[in-house]
Amino acid sequence: MVDRVLNVEDMSVKYPGRGGLITVVDQVSLSVDAGKSLVIAGESGSGKSMICQALLGIVPGAGQVSGTRMDWRGKNLLELDEAGWRSVRGSEIAMVFQDPTAALNPLITVGSQIIDVIRTHRRCSRSEAKNRAIESLELAGFSEPAQQLRRYPSELSGGMRQRVAIALALCCEPSLIIADEATSNLDVSIQAKIVTLLHELKDKLGLALIFVTHDLGLASEIGGDLLVMYAGSMVEYGPVQSVLDNPSHPYTIGLLQSAPTLHSTRDNPLKPIPGQPPRPGTIGTGAPFVERCPVAVQGVCDRKRPTWTRVGAGHQVACHRFALDKEGGSL
Amino acid sequence: MTPIIDAKNITKVFGASRSPHAARALNDVSVDVYPGETVGVVGESGSGKTTLARIMIGIESATKGQVYKDGHLLESRVDWRNLRLNVQYVFQDPFTALCPTMRIGAALAEPLSVHKKCPASERLGRVSEMLKKVGLHPDMARRLPVQLSGGQRQRVSLARALMLEPSVLICDEIVSGLDVSVQAQVLQLLVDLQKDLGISIVFISHDLRVIRYLCDRVYVMYKGEVVEQGKTGPIFENPSHQYTKNLLASIPGARHDKSTPVVQVTS
Numbered sequence: 001m002v003d004r005v006l007n008v009e010d011m012s013v014k015y016p017g018r019g020g021l022i023t024v025v026d027q028v029s030l031s032v033d034a035g036k037s038l039v040i041a042g043e044s045g046s047g048k049s050m051i052c053q054a055l056l057g058i059v060p061g062a063g064q065v066s067g068t069r070m071d072w073r074g075k076n077l078l079e080l081d082e083a084g085w086r087s088v089r090g091s092e093i094a095m096v097f098q099d100p101t102a103a104l105n106p107l108i109t110v111g112s113q114i115i116d117v118i119r120t121h122r123r124c125s126r127s128e129a130k131n132r133a134i135e136s137l138e139l140a141g142f143s144e145p146a147q148q149l150r151r152y153p154s155e156l157s158g159g160m161r162q163r164v165a166i167a168l169a170l171c172c173e174p175s176l177i178i179a180d181e182a183t184s185n186l187d188v189s190i191q192a193k194i195v196t197l198l199h200e201l202k203d204k205l206g207l208a209l210i211f212v213t214h215d216l217g218l219a220s221e222i223g224g225d226l227l228v229m230y231a232g233s234m235v236e237y238g239p240v241q242s243v244l245d246n247p248s249h250p251y252t253i254g255l256l257q258s259a260p261t262l263h264s265t266r267d268n269p270l271k272p273i274p275g276q277p278p279r280p281g282t283i284g285t286g287a288p289f290v291e292r293c294p295v296a297v298q299g300v301c302d303r304k305r306p307t308w309t310r311v312g313a314g315h316q317v318a319c320h321r322f323a324l325d326k327e328g329g330s331l
Numbered sequence: 332m333t334p335i336i337d338a339k340n341i342t343k344v345f346g347a348s349r350s351p352h353a354a355r356a357l358n359d360v361s362v363d364v365y366p367g368e369t370v371g372v373v374g375e376s377g378s379g380k381t382t383l384a385r386i387m388i389g390i391e392s393a394t395k396g397q398v399y400k401d402g403h404l405l406e407s408r409v410d411w412r413n414l415r416l417n418v419q420y421v422f423q424d425p426f427t428a429l430c431p432t433m434r435i436g437a438a439l440a441e442p443l444s445v446h447k448k449c450p451a452s453e454r455l456g457r458v459s460e461m462l463k464k465v466g467l468h469p470d471m472a473r474r475l476p477v478q479l480s481g482g483q484r485q486r487v488s489l490a491r492a493l494m495l496e497p498s499v500l501i502c503d504e505i506v507s508g509l510d511v512s513v514q515a516q517v518l519q520l521l522v523d524l525q526k527d528l529g530i531s532i533v534f535i536s537h538d539l540r541v542i543r544y545l546c547d548r549v550y551v552m553y554k555g556e557v558v559e560q561g562k563t564g565p566i567f568e569n570p571s572h573q574y575t576k577n578l579l580a581s582i583p584g585a586r587h588d589k590s591t592p593v594v595q596v597t598s
Contacts, residue, residue, distance in 0.1 A: 044510050190375075192581035215511070215583055216511075219584075258511045259540070276480065
């Protein structure tokens with residue numbers, strides 16, 4: 001039986017601005033099962049980090065989260081007060097941030113930082129917490145975990161700091177880990193090791209994983225489901241391999257054609273997506289991608305928001321052009 | 332043909348060389364750059380890529396080894412100053428590379444006045460011409476760096492480096508901080524600029540996919556040494572050093588890559 005830990009429907013994040021609310025994340029629906037992964041892909045400003053922050057109740061500033069449902073293992077995240085959030089955040093849902101140097105306190109040893117987190121969330125003695133810290137460092141791939149406790153973040157390399165950040169996320173035995181660009185600052189070989197580690201944790205502990213990245217190549221390494229975001233809206237959703245083999249939204253196709261692969265040379269040039277993403281609050285009533293879309297249908301795409309069309313098993317796309325082509329109707 | 336830049340047997344030790352804490356950043360590295368080619372330098376953080384580039388332009392001095400420009404050994408400060416007229420450096424982070432209080436136009440005109448390249452009256456025209464060349468509107472000259480996006484700023488950095496009409500451009504991780512679609516725009520700009528201006532490019536990156544796309548030749552660096560070098564195609568198809576093999580294997584998506592692009596927009 002699948003254990004659906006997180007089920008979100010029509011979640012939006014809005015900020016008050018001049019002349020009303022500005023939508024930053026527009027009606028996003030997603031779900032993750034225990035032991036499975038979801039990759040959220042998109043460029044800067046597409047709202048992917050904002051989704052993560054909404055799932056942890058740490059939306060910055062005056063942001064307002066709303067939605068039809070945000071179910072987390074029997075709890076409704078939409079109704080949580082600050083005390084309720086405290087019991088979820090860091091304990092049931094943990095986050096690994098992009099920059100481990102900024103995520104760790106430079107003046108406190110690795111051991112104290114992990115022990116502090118454990119004792120904040122769990123009632124236990126310092127020595128019990130210490131044992132638990134050693135265990136989580138071991139899970140994070142340190143071969144001599146006990147020796148790391150007395151080290152300061154500055155004594156560790158970038159890859160090791162990210163492992164400490166993962167140990168911090170693991171120390172309270174969460175059911176879901178959100179990794180927001182957690183490998184983007186690392187060298188490719190270290191990135192590959194961290195990805196392998198995340199896979200092991202997922203299998204060994206039955207963790208659910210939300211992995212945020214802008215690299216579609218990396219998405220295929222993570223596997224599971226892929227959600228492609230553009231300007232705060234979902235444009236394509238489905239199993240990673242299905243989306244990458246059969247990309248159906250012009251933006252997903254554009255992303256794939258912009259990214260060099262190991263086989264691209266100057267003889268078959270990259271095809272950059274022209275223009276820039278729209279600023280929040282400037283998206284009209286049409287499809288969010290319409291201004292940069294090479295196949296936009298005049299009079300349709302610029303008028304109304306596309307709805308979901310089925311591409312394959314569990315694979316959907318929000319695109320008028322795709323829907324029209326599928327119907328076989330003339331334009 | 333003589334290389335434009337020829338760095339021979341460069342060794343760089345940081346700290347007193349006999350001290351136990353001395354760090355050997357580069358060990359007997361030789362790199363040459365010929366006219367009109369794109370040379371890639373690839374390696375992980377700490378492999379010595381940036382130190383090498385800084386020595387090639389004289390921001391850093393080598394502990395051992397020599398740098399030749401068009402066959403002439405660079406010795407005096409005047410030699411190095413003349414080199415920097417001809418060899419320009421583009422930095423990774425366009426946010427810190429541009430002065431935040433200087434308008435784009437002034438930033439672009441500055442190299443012209445420093446090197447006394449052209450009369451003050453002509454500078455403005457040269458600035459708008461260069462902005463157009465890198466795909467920006469000449470009106471951008473009036474803006475401040477904060478008013479530009481990351482991709483636009485990187486274009487401005489490129490424009491500033493090109494103001495002196497250099498024969499070599501050293502690009503240090505210039506697309507690493509950019510989104511893929513913006514990255515593709517900047518890479519395409521580099522390819523076009525090179526076609527128009529015939530400049531040589533030294534392209535430093537940790538991203539093998541970008542190196543493969545852009546470079547004619549590549550140097551693979553590991554722990555301060557060049558472990559493999561040669562034409563890009565053969566190195567990627569048939570790497571001989573174990574480190575290069577490992578690097579290639581750790582590229583995300585390498586296992587799932589298809590040799591031909593399957594995606595096509597149907598319109």
